[in-house]
Amino acid sequence: MKFFLDSALIDEIAHALEMWDIDGVTTNPRHVSVAGKPFLTTIREIAGLFKGTDKAISVEVNPHHDEPHAMVAEGETLAEISPNFVIKLPATEAGFKAITLLKEKGIRSNLTLVFSAGQALQAMRMGAYFVSPFIGWKESNAEDVGRFVRDTVTIRDNYGFSTEIIVAAVRNGRQIVDAAVAGADIVTAGFAVYQDLFDHPYTAVGLGKFASFWDQTPYE
Numbered sequence: 001m002k003f004f005l006d007s008a009l010i011d012e013i014a015h016a017l018e019m020w021d022i023d024g025v026t027t028n029p030r031h032v033s034v035a036g037k038p039f040l041t042t043i044r045e046i047a048g049l050f051k052g053t054d055k056a057i058s059v060e061v062n063p064h065h066d067e068p069h070a071m072v073a074e075g076e077t078l079a080e081i082s083p084n085f086v087i088k089l090p091a092t093e094a095g096f097k098a099i100t101l102l103k104e105k106g107i108r109s110n111l112t113l114v115f116s117a118g119q120a121l122q123a124m125r126m127g128a129y130f131v132s133p134f135i136g137w138k139e140s141n142a143e144d145v146g147r148f149v150r151d152t153v154t155i156r157d158n159y160g161f162s163t164e165i166i167v168a169a170v171r172n173g174r175q176i177v178d179a180a181v182a183g184a185d186i187v188t189a190g191f192a193v194y195q196d197l198f199d200h201p202y203t204a205v206g207l208g209k210f211a212s213f214w215d216q217t218p219y220e
Contacts, residue, residue: 001180004056004166004188008035008042012191013049020198024056026132026168026188028088028112029063040081047082058110058130060088071098072105079107086129088112091119099126110166117151124161132188135179136169146178153183173197 002023005016008031016022025046035042043059050057061074071094075087086108089095099109103126110130111123115138123131133152135145152165167179170189173196179187189197 001184002186003194004058004186005194006031006168006170006188006190008032008046009191010035010045010049013046016191016194017049020194022055023186024058024188025050026058026088026110026166028060043078043085044081047084050082050084053084055084056086056108056130057082057084058086058088058112060112063090066092066094068094068097068101071095072101075102075107075109076105086110088132091115091123096122096126099123099128103127112168117148117155120152120165121155124156124159124163128163130166130186131163132166132168134169135167135175136171139171139175145175146182149179149182149184157183 003020004024004026005013005022006026007013008027013025027043032039032042046057059078061071065071065074071089075098078087079085087102088110089098089112091111091114095111099111102109108129110132111128112132114120114123114131114133120131120133133148135148138148139145149167156163156165164185166186166188167184168188170176170187170193172193176187176189176197
């Protein structure tokens with residue numbers, strides 16, 4: 001499974017690349033707003049961190065667009081900035097159409113805000129490079145996110161679609177493990193979620209015990 005960082009903060013992304021060998025990044029308008037810089041400035045800085053790699057950076061078109069050709073026009077502009085960019089499109093009728101139009105131009109897309117396996121299926125049919133089922137919001141609404149991810153993976157595998165599945169809106173380590181067990185290709189989560197995943201209190205307890213024994217033992 002690949003780990004993507006869901007962030008637009010340069011310091012977080014740089015740390016994740018150096019220390020965790022993160023496989024890619026997903027951004028959205030909220031993340032860019034938190035970064036506190038203009039949109040194009042932010043995504044260009046992120047692109048600079050990934051220069052010379054084949055790691056994907058998902059960047060989102062203007063969410064006000066409700067017409068596919070407007071999405072495609074902006075997607076072309078964004079794709080020219082970096083070969084790492086994958087264009088995020090919403091799971092709307094216009095977004096689905098824009099997938100195909102971008103693919104015809106050799107531009108990869110990530111269909112985002114997916115909340116049903118049916119939406120994921122249509123994204124795959126239209127040629128999406130990535131599809132992003134959102135699970136955190138659904139789980140908060142007491143929906144069965146485990147089945148949602150499994151159904152999406154099964155549909156993809158049943159028909160041999162090439163689309164990679166990014167489980168998104170992940171809130172905790174358990175959801176990451178569940179997504180891996182379900183066979184998703186990628187998970188994208190925030191910086192703190194990964195920190196919690198990589199840590200365990202028993203590791204610290206055990207390390208303390210080992211250090212104590214180490215200190216009691218001559219080295220030579």
